Amino acid sequence: MIPTIPGREAILEAAIRIRPYIHRTPVLTCAAVNLKTDAELYFKCENFQKTGAFKARGATNAVLSLEKHELSNGIITHSSGNHAAALALAARYRHTPAYIIMPSNSSKVKIEAVKSYGGQITFCEPTLEAREETLKRVQARTAAIEIHPYNDYRIIAGQASAALELIEEYPGLDLIMAPVGGGGLLSGTALSVHYFAAGKKVIAAEPAEADDAYRSFYQHNFIPALNPQTIADGLRTSLGTLTFPIIREFVSEIITVDENGIVDAMRLIWERMKIIVEPSSAVPLAALLAHPDIFRGKKTGIILSGGNVDLSNLPW
């Protein structure tokens, strides 16, 4: 395991390691959304990523980083869904079982995805405590090796590759936005911007209903989430002890948004960009729409984190 915050080389190595297994996702622009926001937006489409979310990057990097003998009893994790599917797929690349602990309120489409990649699911109550306890129980039985969804430097280095690609393609961006849940994507994004686009800003966006990152960031103290109920199901988790210090050092600002703002931004992306994103992906655009002054005229990269939604249960 990498023992320190991923450096420039660790991120480049991760990007090279996972390249054969992931998509280099497109960056889309939309004249109608630019007009509405009075900004110049570049959307990095991780909704088109393998398994439908950026999580394939980190999970693939972590699993490919393991030695063969470490994989003999399978891998295990807890996840509300996207990391679970990504890990199940990555485990398949290494021909080892994936044991997945999922909160019982995970979306149906995410549960189905995990099953389709051969993941073996155990459900639990939707609290961090229950997730960790259930994981320990299954791990005691299987001796599988844990791959945490975000509190793992190999995961962070993998997630960093999304912003790295965006920066390579658009070096002239003024700032980059990412949503924050556990902080894997955000900390990886912040590191890539620090190493490969020095001087550019990273602004995070978070649901006000799950604002542990916002409070931790501005109160300079780790404050865990307590079973938050936001529609952005990918962002209900607490920040990690490894992700928080990176975020504190390399992120400029965290903006919170209300639930209606998330749904409106999601619908705007669907209607005008003709792409499917899940609510978590819409959180940065919601922040931008709520605070246009910060972004006016700025070349802003936005990482669309995923596209796994239950089409039979849309929020409008």
Added chain:
Amino acid sequence: MIPTIPGREAILEAAIRIRPYIHRTPVLTCAAVNLKTDAELYFKCENFQKTGAFKARGATNAVLSLEKHELSNGIITHSSGNHAAALALAARYRHTPAYIIMPSNSSKVKIEAVKSYGGQITFCEPTLEAREETLKRVQARTAAIEIHPYNDYRIIAGQASAALELIEEYPGLDLIMAPVGGGGLLSGTALSVHYFAAGKKVIAAEPAEADDAYRSFYQHNFIPALNPQTIADGLRTSLGTLTFPIIREFVSEIITVDENGIVDAMRLIWERMKIIVEPSSAVPLAALLAHPDIFRGKKTGIILSGGNVDLSNLPW
């Protein structure tokens, strides 16, 4: 007006003429859909086109082809929606009014789009007769010049540019599929394949509930549609007298699909490709799913015609 079937040069000229005004849309692939169909599919994403549909190509070509004096009283058309929006936008480029006759059962999102581009709408009964009568009435008042949605060689030449781009990017395709309504897209596609990918096949797909093209094609005789009720709202129109002869000569086959097949194919595209397409766009994939033997192992281009759907009124 171009008096004969568009030749190779007319299509190349149209492509060059409209290039500054339209998107060169991406071609997407999807491992999951390939696996399900046992074919190799290349989706030309006209759902990402300006105004959300391929119609921007033909309408822009037609309007840009007009002399200034021809535009002094505006332009007029009848359309269930996508041509209407495309023509309204093209009229704006030439600073002339667009009078749009729309059937009363046009989808709300398409009506809103026409309004947003400044089109002046007159509603009518959803029959070809009513559309043509209403058009004549408004034209008598305005003296606007008519741009028919598909029965116009300038339109056909413009629509042909979508397949031209697809062929340029993927010259190794075995066949290309397009949906057929009035036949503008299909006849343009067939001409581009004839000129620029000689020997490759064009297979059309049509809703069984609006199968006038299928019946006309196989009975060698023009048979008009009689107020068909398919969910594929872009394909409810009758073939044109100019499009039918081209289709008869240059299209290999027309396959009809039932309504459930269209909805299933549409949902498959949404779920696995994470892009928004309207029902008409899903008709070729529905045909492919219903007749896998024809397409097994074939490199098949599919033109996704548009992405304008009412998100509050989905068919599942």
